[in-house]
Amino acid sequence: MPKVKSEKRTCSHNDHVKQGICFNTNVGQHILKNPLIINGMVEKSALRTTDTVLEVGPGTGNMTVKMLEKVKKVVACELDPRMAAELQKRVQGTHLQRKLHLIVGDVLKLEALPFFDVCVANLPYQISSPIVFKLLLHRPFFRCAVLMFQREFAHRLVAKPGDKLYCRLSINTQLLARVDLLMKVGRNNFRPPPKVESNVVRIEPRNPPPPINFTEWDGLVRIAFIRKNKTLSAVFGTNSVLDMLEKNYRIHCSVHNQDVPTDFSIKSLVMRLLETDEFHSKRARTMDIDDFLALLNLFNSNGIHFA
Incomplete structure (x- = not known):
């Protein structure tokens, strides 16, 4: 059988x-x-x-x-x-x-x-x-x-x-x-x-949680930690990051009925903002929560968004 x-x-x-x-x-x-x-x-x-x-x-x-x-x-x-x-x-x-x-x-x-x-x-x-x-x-x-x-x-x-x-x-x-x-x-x-x-x-x-948009926060942190040992000016100076930020910037301006100057340069804006409090020379690996909160507020208040 x-x-x-x-x-x-x-x-x-x-x-x-x-x-x-x-x-x-x-x-x-x-x-x-x-x-x-x-x-x-x-x-x-x-x-x-x-x-x-x-x-x-x-x-x-x-x-x-x-x-x-x-x-x-x-x-x-x-x-x-x-x-x-x-x-x-x-x-x-x-x-x-x-x-x-x-x-x-x-x-x-x-x-x-x-x-x-x-x-x-x-x-x-x-x-x-x-x-x-x-x-x-x-x-x-x-x-x-x-x-x-x-x-x-x-x-x-x-x-x-x-x-x-x-x-x-x-x-x-x-x-x-x-x-x-x-x-x-x-x-x-x-x-x-x-x-x-x-x-x-x-x-x-933490209850209550910090009063921030976590999606925006995570978008910023994600970029900064792509190369955590590099300076922020190097990380934010890459074409892929600048292209994404410019797209978000133009959407933000459109939603708020704001004109974008014909000679607008996202790289110039980002690098100028990073000069504030010498963020340009800081590296993600040594930045604490307060550093990132300050950087996020700086970017958002100047029309730069990460979500």
């Missing part, structure tokens, strides 16, 4: 088996197994019995169950239906079942995050940057987020002007939130172990 092929899923090179489950490391499935780290993250989040908690990437639910015992509700977003089924099975028939709201799908594709007071998560590291800004731009404000990140990413979040890792991510995050490193987490605390070390970070949104 011919052999019947098994339909059982075969784990690929990047999958690891534990208790019958294939963990797919390609989508960041590294399950936090150390109960001391799990308890530490839950304690650092200072959960209240009235809280709704958002958890991204709950996996098999090691941390979810701990939080369900402490709060009113946990909204868990899980990409992998197999993991979601394991989590549901874990709480089924217990008093915790009614407290769990499970969303199966890509959290980044949600039009808006559900309401939550606190976010606690061992995140898939591939989505670290987009999830940080999805959280920080979420309304209404949440109290804090306690998140696991790859160590270098965590250090970028807290980097200061002049630090090697200081970048656009650093200044954008610190504009919108207070960020603190909480604890180091070695790779062997996960199953399967990732290739990198990790850190737990606490993010507390």
Whole structure:
């Protein structure tokens, strides 16, 4: 008789088996197994019995169950239906079942995050940057987020002007939130172990947020950090940047019924403005939030926009 092929899923090179489950490391499935780290993250989040908690990437639910015992509700977003089924099975028939709201799908594709007071998560590291800004731009404000990140990413979040890792991510995050490193987490605390070390970070949104247009702000910072070691005059003197700024300038003038002189030169205007407070010789890697706020106000008040 011919052999019947098994339909059982075969784990690929990047999958690891534990208790019958294939963990797919390609989508960041590294399950936090150390109960001391799990308890530490839950304690650092200072959960209240009235809280709704958002958890991204709950996996098999090691941390979810701990939080369900402490709060009113946990909204868990899980990409992998197999993991979601394991989590549901874990709480089924217990008093915790009614407290769990499970969303199966890509959290980044949600039009808006559900309401939550606190976010606690061992995140898939591939989505670290987009999830940080999805959280920080979420309304209404949440109290804090306690998140696991790859160590270098965590250090970028807290980097200061002049630090090697200081970048656009650093200044954008610190504009919108207070960020603190909480604890180091070695790779062997996960199953399967990732290739990198990790850190737990606490993010507390600034409420109220700074009174600026974040799209304008991010447009300026994005340009400045294209070459963070070069002077602003060099960065803003490139043809691609000047072309974009001139297009925005002409749109701004058109909207406000202002004429653009026939001999108008966007480069002359930009370089003249950069002479103010010697911005022309400054470099993004050493500029702090106040420097960028002053530069943005200078540009915007002279009709130069980044959005």
